[in-house]
Each structure stands twice: as structure tokens, then as C-alpha cells.
Amino acid sequence: MEQPKNMTDEELIKGIAAKDHTALKELVDRYQFMVLNLSNSIIGNRDDAEEVTQDVFFQVYKSAHQFRGDANLSTWLHRITVNKSLSFLRNNKKHAQTLSTDIEYEDGNKIEFGSSDEYKPDELILKNEQKKLLNRALNSLPDNQRVAFVLHKTRDLQYKEIAKIMKRSVSSVESLIHRAKLNLQKELLDFFEKNND
Amino acid sequence: MRCKDAKKRFIALIENKLSSNEKNRLEEHLKVCNECSQLFEKVNSTWAGFNGSEQIKPSPYLWTRLEQRIIEYDEKRNSIFDWLRLPGRWLQPVAAATLIVIGIVIGYYLGNFPTSETEALYANAEEREVVLQDFFESNYLNTFSDGFEGSIGEAYLSMESDF
């Protein structure tokens, strides 16, 4: 049998459908970064995104036998990630609301700022404030605007691909992203006008 | 250009989506209006945060935890198979009848699912899964796909998903 590393996505899915754990591990290695970061962009919390990431791959394991070859694996994974992230938010509404006003940043920050000799606390605080503000603005959007915007802006996907993931027309995705930007602009302006120093 | 109209065009300017005429008018306004230009700088630098979004690294324990979970899932799955085989063939008509009843209930649930625009995104696998799992957990059963083939045991097991 072929090494999982050399297998195509489609072959991996077949392996997973046959309950091959090494095939699943390879799929996780290939896509965990994408799944985790997409979920984190939607939820705005690292630990929760980790939990959702695990759920996404568990779902893949359970339903790999239903995956149709004509669908794109990446589209499918994006969709499961979006759905799991949104349902996480819906099931943890209280939790999510506290988070949106007070998001904590853990050790992940150091990765972002490179080696420790470049480490600048002021910059870090500024970055964190900025991230908090962006998260809060994102959280104020209706779900479908937020999802379309995040897929477009942080995943850098084409409208056509977003349309497939969200099962919508390209023009409706375009309009969601447009409205998202206007709403985000309004949120940011409101914030800065209220906190004018 | 009035301040109000200028502010509405900040993101469009940042993303280079304005016509050259509008762009010029906005830039002229920003040169003369201190309030707007300060506000623009703040919005601009904040918006940049979307571009260099933080990329986080997966925990090294992700796979270990996931593997544990699928091992437990496989065990549970196999034990249902065993349970179905154990009492012999007489159970199969009972199981079949149970499935039909469950099918009707699922049909009822799905038929009542939200269809508004906002809900459309979830009115698929994800949402159904939550509802159905809650429903079936008490029976120690999992959801199944429509049109199962093979043994009755397999019908208990397949997870539904939307793709």
C-alpha cells in the first residue's frame, strides 16, 4: 500500500472511509492549519477554534464514506469548518458575547512577533488592541456577512469559491461582502468617534 | 465633499475602489479636514490588521485527542453491531420497525426546518446533526443516511453530513 504522504486527497478520503487512521492523520496534517485559522477568524478565540478543528476532522472521519468525488475536498472542509464554527457560536452564545468584548491573547503572540530580540511590548499592546477592535467589529456582523468577509479577506478566496462553500450565487456573495465592509466601516468609525482622545 | 460623505468612503479609498474623480475629491477633503484625516489614519491602520491576520499554529495534541475520540467512536460503533447480531434474526423486524418510526420523526424535523435567508446557511448537516444527535443520544443510536444499503446494522451507523 502507498504511503499516506504520497496519496492524493481523494485517495486519503477513500482510506478514511475505510477507517484508516493513518490516512486521517495525513489529512489532518495537510488541512489543520487552514481549518484552525478559518475557525479562529470566525470565532475569535484560539481555544474554541482548536475544539472546533477537532470536531471538523471527527466529522470527516464519520462521513468520509459519503464524500462524492465530484465535490472539491477543500470546499467541503471549508464548509464543515464554517458550519461547525457558527454552530459553536450559537451553542455558546453567552460565552461568545463575553469574549467579543474581552478577548484574551495567549502565548500565540510571540509567534507572530518573531524572535524575542524584536519583541516590543508597546507594539504588542497596540496590536492586541487593534485585534480586539477588529474582532468586536466582526462579531457585530450578521453570520453570513461575517463568513463571506472572513473567507474573502483572511482566506483570500475568490468569490466563486466562496459561493460554492456558502451555497449561494456569486452576486449574493458579492453583496454580502459589500455590506460587511460598510458595516465594519461604520463600527470602526463609531468606535473612534466615541473614543476620541 | 462633506465630512459625512468622506467618512463613508474610507474603506473604498483604502481598497482602491473609488473612481479617480471621487478619489481626488476625498483626498482633497482629507488635506483640509483635520478631523477626517485623523479618523482616516486610525481606520486605515486598523483595517490593515485584516491583511496580516495572525496565523495560529495547531496544538501538537490535536491529533492525539482526535485519535482517542475516533477509537472510542469505533468501539461504540462495533458494539452496536455486536448488539444487533447477538439476539439473532428475530430482532431484525423489530429494528426495522424502529427505523421506520425514527425515519418519520426525522422527516418531521427536517420538514420544519427554518428557511429564511439567514437560517439557510445552517439548515443543513450541521444544524440537523445537533438536533438529531440530541434526539438519538438517549436511544444510544446515531443518525443514519437516507436509502441505506447492506445490513440493518449499517443503517444505524452512517453519519449524515451535507456536501
Ligand SMILES: [Zn+2]
Ligand atoms: Zn471632514
